Amino acid sequence: MxxxxxxxxxxxxxxxxxxxxxxxxxxxxxxxxxxxxxxxxxxxxxxxxxxxxxxxxxxxxxxxxxxxxxxxxxxxxxxxxxxxxxxxxxxxxxxxxxxxxxxxxxxxxxxxxxxxxxxxxxxxxxxxxxxxxxxxxxxxxHPTQSLLDLYTARQHLDELDGKHIAIIGDIKHSRVARSNALGFSAMGARVTLVAPPTLLPSTLDGWPVEATHDLDAVLEELDICYLLRMQLERQGQAVVPSLREYHNEYGLTSARADRLPNDALIMHPGPMNRGVEIAGEVADRPAAVITEQVANxxxxxxxxxxxxxxxxxxxxxxxxxxx
Amino acid sequence: MSADIAITNGTIVDAGGIRRADLRIENGVVVEVGEKLDGDTVIDADGLVVSPGFVDLHTHLREPGDEEAETIQTGSRSAALGGFTACVAMPNTNPAMDSVAVVQQVLDAASDALCEIVPSAAMTIGRAGEQLAPMAELVRAGVRVFTDDGTGLQNDRLMRTALDYARGLDHLTDGFQVVLAQHCEVESLAAGGVMHEGEWSSVLGVPAQPAEAEELMVMRDIALARLTGGRVHFQHVSTRGSVSMIREAKAAGLAITAEATTHHFTLDHSACRTYDPAFKVHPPLRTQDDVAAIKAGLLDGTIDAIATDHAPHTRQAKERPFLTAPPGMLGLETAFAVANTELGADIEHLVRLLSVNPARIAGIDDRHGGTIEPGRPANLTVLDLDDEWTVTGAAMASRSTNTPYEGRTVRGSVRHTFWNGDQVVDMGEATR
The missing domain is CATH 3.40.50.1370 (Aspartate/ornithine carbamoyltransferase)
Incomplete structure (x- = not known):
């Protein structure tokens, strides 16, 4: 090579x-x-x-x-x-x-x-x-975002083969999601998209992924919990009823973060909306490698x-x- | 005595069917159809088809307003080269054709055209969907087709009003029922989508609109045609759902007609995968399943006509990103060849779809379409069904080059076109 x-x-x-x-x-x-x-x-x-x-x-x-x-x-x-x-x-x-x-x-x-x-x-x-x-x-x-995410994840997990990543949030409007779905699956990881149907493309034909609307069902098996930035202006556009409801259903709350496996990574492409897709306290936990992503x-x-x-x-x- | 022209040894295909006959043209009119005719000029059409000139129900000529993309002169030359002797000019010019003054401006500009320019007019002032255009006045000026093409009329009640009002104009048209032609697209559902919503838009990350954005308006207008008895023409039908609703509505006896473009029965949304704005068009290119349904609809008569939706755009406009480039494709110079190559229809049916039916829909069948017989204006085209050629945008007469068929080899060419007896195309070349 x-x-x-x-x-x-x-x-x-x-x-x-x-x-x-x-x-x-x-x-x-x-x-x-x-x-x-x-x-x-x-x-x-x-x-x-x-x-x-x-x-x-x-x-x-x-x-x-x-x-x-x-x-x-x-x-x-x-x-x-x-x-x-x-x-x-x-x-x-x-x-x-x-x-x-x-x-x-x-x-x-x-x-x-x-x-x-x-x-x-x-x-x-x-x-x-x-x-x-x-x-x-x-x-x-946004391929360089995906590459830095892959690099950061590999630093902590050594090997991405067989690892499970959930990408959570506004998949439909996200270049980060489209890049990482391809990047992580190319490296042998299992990719699950988590979002309400309004934030997913109407079809996922051609995407090497699984998808669910139930974050709680996958939390305990994740190696990487990847949160996307929620565009605040999507609220009320018949996409999500309110940011509060979004946070409750799809946000990484403290309670949800507690249920992640001990060595699971929390990632985010930035800039974060603390209190929306991720609880403020969770973003500061050691498992959150968000500033490392930026450095890498x-x-x-x-x-x-x-x-x-x-x-x-x-x-x-x-x-x-x-x- | 003026010189006459004989077209000999050809096969005549028209509303009356197919037959071998010569014909003779004098003073712009067909004066004789028969055997062994002679004239001052003789055109040997041995092995060729002689058909009534084609009629395009859907042409964007861009004049007035965007003459850098097309003018009536260049667009009509493009039409003549494509075998068309009449084009229904869409009213989404700048200013819009929503008044007699602008319609008259278009007719004046058409004085040196190479085919008949049949102005349509906007249904609403400025095509804004808020206030009806002066329909009676426009009908008195000769308009028979109304459309806000480029957008659909969103307001249900205003569409109902337009259909009701149009029913009361028969006395101005010798009984011809004025046509409301609809670009079916529900804007709130289309939501700015610039391609078909499906697996390609999902992967490409391009804002998209579902087939249902078209189908909901087809459904509404069928309901309103039923309610009012008004006459609706569906423009550029592009989905399987639309075709089946139209088929059903026609079977129920409603006064509905429909057209489909060549691109909607030959190209699908996978063409957008390179983000080439040449493939951006409204309604968008759909799925292979839709392509098959459009073909079937054209073959079984559900869709009455092939229209071009000829939509010239300058090179610089089409060199913007897919998201912001204007939608539209050239069509006049490729329609016959593409249909002849891809539709799987015999020539009699092709002539119905390209000439006989659209002439009737536009209310110009006294002089276009129909049968080639003595006394009819000599609006004719002479076709070679077997000639193969390669599409090249730069070689077209249109001012623009945005063909989606660049580099494609097609079969069938236009040898000669006569408009009111004037030979505007000779051996595949425009005469002026």
Missing amino acids: TATTLRQRGPKHLLSMADLDRDDIEQILNLTESFAEVGERSIPRVPALRGKTIAWLFYEDSTRTRLSFETAAKRLSADTMNFSVGSSSVNKGESLRDTVETIAAMGIDGIVVRHGAAGAPRQVSEWTDASVINAGDGWHQ GVSVRMAVLFLLLGSGLDVVDEQRAIA
């Missing part, structure tokens, strides 16, 4: 977890480990992407993901270029293609795209020679940027390059 396989397989982009098989994911997670070590140095910087330029194309507000990618790029010594577009540009009728071609004309190696419309990063990838990394597209995918995000994104934009050296050379 060499680090070039991801590139050699063809795709130079990371658009969806569906682009990655188990070997690809393991390769990324293994490389993440090396990069995590870089982050602990007094000068957390390696020259691995020196001379490479990465553009940020964020059509949707994002603080966390954006900062995480920027930190990752800096630690790899890449140059970055910010093409921040308010969501209003889309409404002004600007052609996405024109924007992409403008950026591409400046000479870039990678574009990190976040967009409110599912599929936009895929379109971008058709209009540029640069590598395109999806930093979240509508309800569709930087290392995972370093690995992804390096694999997609790097020099094409094999794994041994890469270890040397970052040494």
Whole structure:
């Protein structure tokens, strides 16, 4: 297994977890480990992407993901270029293609795209020679979130094969759920979605998952309890009657958290609504690895940027390059 | 004495059936149908089919308002190349065709068109679904089809009122019953969905609308047609449920007609998997099961007509993300070939679906559709059923290129089109 396989397989982009098989994911997670070590140095910087330029194309507000990618790029010594577009540009009728071609004309190696419309990063990838990394597209995918979740889970559980993860909450409108359903099942885990029918897609054909409306029925067998952020504005949209009822039925209350197995992890992609999908006290328990997820995000994104934009050296050379 | 044209050795297919005959055109009119005819110009149609020109019940010509996407001139050239001699122009222009003034503007702009432009008019002012357009005035100006196409009329009571009111306009139309054509989509249920709700929207994470958003309005309008005795035409029917309700309503004797587009019987929602906005259309591409039901409905007569829903959009508009790109596909230049290739209907039935029935529905069967016989205006198309060609958006006469059939090989081409005896297409090329 060499680090070039991801590139050699063809795709130079990371658009969806569906682009990655188990070997690809393991390769990324293994490389993440090396990069995590870089982050602990007094000068957390390696020259691995020196001379490479990465553009940020964020059509949707994002603080966390954006900062995480920027930190990752800096630690790899890449140059970055910010093409921040308010969501209003889309409404002004600007052609996405024109924007992409403008950026591409400046000479870039990678574009990190976040967009409110599912599929936009895929379109971008058709209009540029640069590598395109999806930093979240509508309800569709957020692959680096899934990779950092997989990395965090693997750190604590060693092996994901046969483990049971419940993803709880607004599945229908969640790119995190779509990414993790694919990511965790690719790694051999059993994935159960837990939500009221109004927060599930009308069909789960094509999803490698099980689904239930009864959180209490699965709690005691979970290795990972993964809570999604509840969009507060969904309340009253005939999706859930009230946030209070949602918390009572689908929230990880203290009582429910007590019923989780001792070594089960509590995860959340952030930002949390304490008191809605997770009780405030539960978010601070040792089992909750939510801030670790954020920390690991930087290392995972370093690995992804390096694999997609790097020099094409094999794994041994890469270890040397970052040494 | 003006020059005459003879079309010889062809097979005539029209409302009267199928027969071998020559015909002769003079002064824009068919003057003779028979054997061994001659003329100043002779077109040898040996091995070809001569049919009444096609009639599209559903054309977006974009003029006035979005002339960068299409004009009446370019759209009508596209139509002529597709074998159409009449297009019912949809009123969702800017401004909307909700007044005699705008309808007249369209007719004026159609003076150099390559086929007849038959304006429809909006049912409600500004297509806003709140106040009826001046229907009597519009009928006096020649309008026979009313529609808020692009959206359905959401308000149940206003739809009932429109149907009731339209019943009282017969005296202005020589008894022709004015048609209310509905784009069936219940907005509160469709909820901004931009593709069909099913396994593909679920995986792709695209906001979607269920088939029921269409079917609920079909159901309502059947009920209102029953209540009022008004005449409803269902536009671009796309689901199995709609087809079966329409079949039942027709069997019960209601004054209902329906059309389906070529894309709804040839493409399904899996086409959206690459997020290519070329496949974004309203109503959305449905399932294979729906595709089969639309075909069956066209073959058994439940659906009366093939319409194009020709909806040009500029390249830049279709290069927006799937979510925000405008819905719609080109259709005029591919409709016949795609139907001939994929529907499995014989040519007599295809001529019914593309010409005879839609001409009757639009109230223009005095000059389109029907039978090719002396005295009829020479609105004709000459077809090669076996010619294979590859669809290329960039090669089309339309100002836009948004065909969903790019690169597809289809069978059947339009050789010649005559509009009022004027040869607007010659050997597959527009003459002007």
